[in-house]
Amino acid sequence: MSSHIWLIILFPLLGFLINGLLGRWMPRKLAAWVACLSIFASFAVSASIFLEFLALPPAERILDLDIFPWIVSGDLQVYFGLRIDALSLVMCLIVTGVGFLIHVYSAGYMHHDPGFVRYFTYLNLFVFMMLLLVTGNNLLVMFVGWEGVGLCSYLLIGFWYEKDSAANAGKKAFIVNRIGDFGFLLGIFLLFVSLGDLGVWTLKFSEIAPHATLLDPAVVTWITLLFFVGAVGKSAQIPLYTWLPDAMEGPTPVSSLIHAATMVTAGVYMIVRLNFLYSLAPDTMFVIALVGVLTAFFAASIGIAQNDIKKVLAYSTISQLGFMFVAVGVGAYAAGIFHLMTHAFFKGLLFLGAGSVIHAMSGEQDIQNMGGLRKKLPITYVTFLIACLAIAGIPGLSGFFSKDEILWKAFSAPQGHTIIWLLAAITAAMTAFYMFRLLFTTFHGQCRASEEVKHHIHESPRLMTIPLMILGFLSLVGGYVGIPHVLGGENRFEKFLSPLLAPQKQLAASGWDISFISQAWAATTASPHETALEIALMALSVLLAAAGIFLAYHLYLRRPGLSSDIAARYSGLHRLIENKYFVDEIYDRIFVQGVLRLGRFCARFVDEGVIERFVNGTGSTMNALGGLVRRVQAGYVQGYAFGIIAGAIVLLAYMTLRPLY
Amino acid sequence: MLQDIPPHLYFLLSGILFTIGAIGAITRRNAIIVFLCIELMLNAVNITFITAGNLYNSLDGAIFVFFIMTVAAVEAAVGLAIFIMLFRLKDTINVDEINLLKG
Amino acid sequence: MDQSFPYLTILIALPLTGAIILLFLPRENPGLIRVVALVISLLEFAVSLPLWFLFRNDSGDMQFVEQAPWFPEWGISYLVGIDGISLLLILLTTLLTAICVLASWNDIKDRVKEYFVAFLVLETAMVGTLASLDLVLFYIFWELMLIPMYLLIGVWGGPRRIYAAIKFFLFTMFGSVLMLLAILALMNSYAAQYGVLSANLYDLYRYVPPLSLQYWLFGAFALAFVIKVPMFPFHTWLPDAHTEAPTAGSVILAGVLLKMGTYGFLRFAIPLFPEAALAFGWIISASALIGIIYGAIMCIMQTDMKRLIAYSSVSHLGFVMLGLFAFNTQGVEGSIYQMLNHGIVTGGLFLVVGMIYERRHTRMIADFGGLSKVMPVMAVFLMIITLASIGLPGTNGFIGEFLILLGAFKFNRLYGALAATGVVLGAVYMLWLYQRVMFGQIVHEVNSRLKDLTKREVLILSTVVLLIFLMGIYPKMFFRKMEVTVAQYLNFVSAKGQVASMSPSRLPVNMVIGK
């Protein structure tokens, strides 16, 4: 079987090539079929491998295949190779599974778009790249996927390129991602250079892992930090998150697939993939957890005041990604991936639901113009509700298990901390609040749309609702693969992944917590692993979520005017939040304008002012000198004679006096 | 008792005449006078030749002077022809007015 | 190695012969002239292909060497040969020339005959420059490149072509005359030790000039090459030349001519004066770094497409130089690879711009917008080429940039880190360009009537795109050709550099490349 793992990436590639090269001459339906089937085929392969894996003992669940030598230069020996193990398989399943559903959904959603074929071409390419990212057996192949998904994201965000905002958003996404990639690249370099001393030249995960402990710890910290920069860019964390809300310019299924379910989680995946390195760098872990929780909190606070249905979801995504980073930051890699998976279900669903709403509302995205859609879009409503409950962390739904796992780990893991837990818990409550604010404003109350729009509101076609339902189902039950021990489960999910994860205790074992930060950190960390405490905390978080939901209910259903009153009372704060803390503006001022100003300086001052002036100045000086000499050459023969005399005077003086000294 | 006239004086005389000729050649406006000045310079040179020949008991200097005279004659012929041609064409032989070519 | 067949001489002579044939064709029949020119350029490419197959990958020595006495008293001879580095560049040259001839098909209407004559002479000069193993021969070809290029820019160029042509010529000549003196001084210094003059690289590689002389000579060589590359602050001729040159001229200029500078470092400046190169490397690297960032920032400010691409060349060639002066395998191989990439990618960009220009007769970015709508095929090609220029993995640009950055990083972490910012900036300007040209609404009515690519154009761009992917996905094919050469080169440079620093005595013969 191992020799067939390349089939996973082959199918989407084929789909992409067929649609890309022949799409112009193909009927739309065929293109959609090709696209969907190629993803499904890939899913099928993944699933079959999964089944095969289940039959194998955990230690043997690795398929590693070098396909051909790729970059071979001196001691750098990088092959184009794939690796399927538990982690990548989970990712494959999510990508192809959710991807397939979204493909199907898209066939309905994009039905009328003139760029239908192009859309599916991009989408297939995206899936291919994403699969490459998760199945690459070395850092460089991963990087191919890493940049490739960025490209597809760019293409798909800017899918409606006639809109300037879409084109801009695409570009912004790509460039911000590139900043992250810059870190990623440097991380690769540093890692390679450090490993080169140890004789490891392939950049393969399987070869890096055993050598990781031999590296200089300080270097590992740097390496992991640099990689984390990449993750920050890709997964939209502070300070590089600004592209994601803008990315909502793309078609909604794209937002669902790329900007919720899969691509943005690549950062988390990468950190988990490299967990053997991260576990060696507690300082980095601390940074990750901190960035994660801050992002989670920060984005959630923005999400509270957004009125664009997709923007709310976007900030929610950022916030949830923050959660995942908290998880990996405290060393709970499995929890991170777990949340990644459940998030893929419910957030994918939320976006698809939002898409359905937008579809119904003839493109309207402002929730203030919606309301009361519950009746008209029943399936959408129900699935949306499930997703909301899931994300809010209501027990029994998928989100509950994963989120709670993270909260607990944040509290209890050696790398965790009470403050992190606290912030995360508050964020969870805020999440519940804004999600239900969204739900209530959209689906409950009076419909505030114009009459014409109202007239057209209809439930989406089955092509769209079936994926909704499937995802709804997954959101409901997806969490049961990882029921924590405390609730009587055995957390199969973690177990499935565990062969790949560095043991939690490795930190202590490696015995290098000399770092000041991590020591101070460890001192305040709650270490006891007590069931009672875990349950208590769990209950607390559920309560918080419920409070959030209630608050939303109170403000937006029971007392609809109250929210604006509050907003008016704290108008400064409200404006701040509504405008996303003006981060975009600040970035624009500092970076965009800064670069432009620098550019103007270079162009006007350096290039024209100094270099060109010097170059042209040399020419004009020569000309001026020539003019000067020319003036002497006035045409008077006696002047010429005098020239001879003058020359003679000088020569005479020179020749007679020169021998004297 | 005086020594015989030292050659230095002859040379000095030659230098004086040469300078006078040179000054004349660059200040006078009439081309013919300029030419006369040049002839004077040639004569100054001749004095040097003759002096040196006398000094070293050599006749080569005198021979050279003879050839210089020949050349001077030829130059005079051709030069004057040029002046006449110029005069016919431009009605002047003032060197200051002959500066079409310049720059 | 097939020694019996003089491939290189034929490669050098064929275009020239072609040019002479063209001279005698009737001016009134441009169609015939085009066809003949195309046939000759294709023939040339066909002749260059066997080099690829017959080239022995396992040897870093010069291959296909041909030697004929020329002027033994002056120590100059007709000595040509190629190693893995020049092999690739020669193939690039022959391929790009054929593409350029095809690309000039409709572009050039005025004085077709002279145009193709100039082009073919240029090809001779380029191939000759790359194949020469004799310094004087090299210099002759090097200077010979100037004249046809000068004419190409000046006769068939844009509105400011005269200024651009003269600037190009004077800049390049300024550098190269000093190199000529350096060549002479080197030969002289060699003669002082060995008693005979020689411009033969085999001999000169073996020779270690006195250190103080080395510094000067390296400086002179470097100046010539730095101007050609061009590196900051000698780059200002490039935007003008690129902007004004006709499409094919820009392609060749970017594709091959600029590489001559980097090639010169690789073949001459560094191995001849390794000590000096190591000592002054930081200056070059610093200039390369400034160039990378500065070029990118300048790109952002440009309003003219060709000018933008020109500045992007400054940036990209900064990478190449940085890699060369990293003195390690990745850096050097990456640089060589990036030379090829840049030739193909930037050549491709110029081709696309040329195609747009042919339709619209303007290169100002502001005159476009929304072209994707009317020219979807073009949009796809341009996108791929743009991405290759940005260095997206999967395209050839990535391999080169990655290796260079890795090499630079190995050499000096700060260099690597600073250079990597160029990757970000590259995305900024290229995507912005793409966006402004291809995305958005069609603002200018004229643009909505533009025709998409013709079959000929698709053929041209397909070649480019095919190479982009081939080189991006299976670079081994190309690295195989050069890896032994580069390894030998690096060994040689470090060995000679050390020997030079120890004593000015003779090098052991086995350290000499190819002998």
Add this chain to the structure above:
Amino acid sequence: MDVITLKWLLFMTVALLTIGSSIMMVTRRNPIHSALWLVVTFCSIAVIYLLLGAQFIAAAQVIVYAGAIMMLILFVIMLVRLEKEGAEERRKSRMKYAGAYLTLILFLELAVISLTFFMTGKEGRYTPEVMETAGNVRAMGGLLYGKYLFPFEIASILLLVGIIGAVVLVRGKATRRKTD
């Protein structure tokens, strides 16, 4: 008065005359006067030659220079109309005088050179004794037709060229020239 004193006296007189007359030549407005002063100069230079024992040259000086050449020049001066030099443009003349003053530096240099003369040359074989027996003119003639025959012949061609040149330049206008 012994011979030496006489020589001195003669030399001083003639030298001053030469200088004076040449200065007169340079400063006269009337070209005819200039030419005549130059004749005086030439003649006095002939005396200098005599003082130096170059009788043949002295004779030639008088005949060729003072006689033939100066006559020719006088003819031409008259032919091209007597022309007095009027007031020149101030700036130009000032430049010229500046040039003249600078030329005095040349004089200073020449003076230094003349006065620091050392007799470093090679002695020839035409000592006064030889000359006594052979005679100046005869010795000269012997050299001209002997050792220096070749330049002598070339000089004849030179003279021919001079004649042709003069004729070419000043002969009547070409009858069949195109009008331009």
Add this chain to the structure above:
Amino acid sequence: MMVMIPEFAFEWIIPEMIVMGCALLILLMEAFSGERDVRVHSRFLALAGSIAALYFTAAGWGHTAGIFNNLYLVDNYGTFFKALFLVISILICLGSQRYLERHAIVMGEYYALLLFGVLGMMVMVSSSSFITIFIGLELMSISIYVLCGLLRENHLSVESSFKYFLIGAFATAFLLYGMALLYAATGVLDLYELRDYLGSGDFFLTPTFMAGLAFLTVGLGFKTALVPFHMWTPDVYEGAPTPVTAYMATGVKAAAFAVLARMIFIPFDMQSALPYWQELFWLLAILTMIVGNITALVQDGVKRMLAYSSIAHAGYLLIAFTVGNIQALEAMLFYLLVYAFMNIGAFTLLMVLEKKNGSPLTCEDFSGLAKRNPFLALAMTVFLLSLTGIPPMAGFMGKLYLFGMAIRAEYYWLAVIGVLNSVLAAYYYLRIVMFMYFKDPLQEDRVISSAGPFAVIIIAVTVTIYLGIFPRTVVNLIAYAGFAPF
């Protein structure tokens, strides 16, 4: 005392005799035959004479003799230059016919004077005595004074002749003064005697001697047009009939350099005065290059521009003197040869293009020449590139040779300034190329050249390219020539 009439060694001076004979024959014919005949026959005679003389000159290659009491040298050095002058004469005779017709110079005297000038040059370069040198120089100069004024109705031509004459006579005085001072210091007029005397050891550098050298430099600096003795050059070159300009720029210059080299290399080789002289030449070389090039930069008239460029080339040639060894001398010989061909080519082109009304040619007149006559444009490009020193033209090999010598003698800065000057020169040379190719023609009519100039241009192009690629034979030949006399 016996008069020793020297044996007249005619067999050694057959070329000179032929040249002189032809010149005299032309004069005779002029007097006794009709105008048509003169036009045809004088040209034929001049050509035939030059070719015959060239043949005999070439036949004399390898022979060395001192004739006429050692006043006249027959050696390879002289033979080389004689051949060069004859080639120049042939090319100019070939190329100038149309020009003469257009300007109504149909006189046989033109050819006669041309040949007399060549005779003067031949005498100059073969002389070992100041006297013979002077006579030869004057023979050449007087011929050229007259040649310059041949367009008697043309103000510029007359002015050129006038200026050249006055300033030439003036400079001659300096040259003679220099010879006189040398004579005063040494008592000899023969270069070989001078060498023997200087080498004998009982001599030291007196001010008189050094002043003599200085004045000699002034005098020959005038002929070779070194700054600051160059100022006549542009005016005279511009005003003179174009064939005469070509003749001056190549023949006169070559002759003057040849003589200068003789004067320096025969007596002063390895002498104590030489270093000072070399320093002087270093300075003059730089000054000449820079002034020549910079002034050429701002010229509009092409002829005038070429005049200034010839000054600059004199600067390059001075490098050979600065270096001051035999190899450098050979480089100079090669350069002069190359320079003759490319310059005559360029001037012949000017003759072809010259306007009817005789106003000076400007760069604008070259506009669109590539369209009006592609061949001429190409030829001009070859000449200009060669003058710039761009391979594969002969000018490049010439520069390579010269600068190589400078480098070998470690005159690095001189070489650097030299090559930078050639960049400067590239600017104005290329300006003409620019006009020819980049601009549209002012008139549409094709430029047609007659057979003579066409042949000259073909020959010049061929030689320029051939010597650029295969300089070896000629360089080796010259090496033989350069070594022989010393």
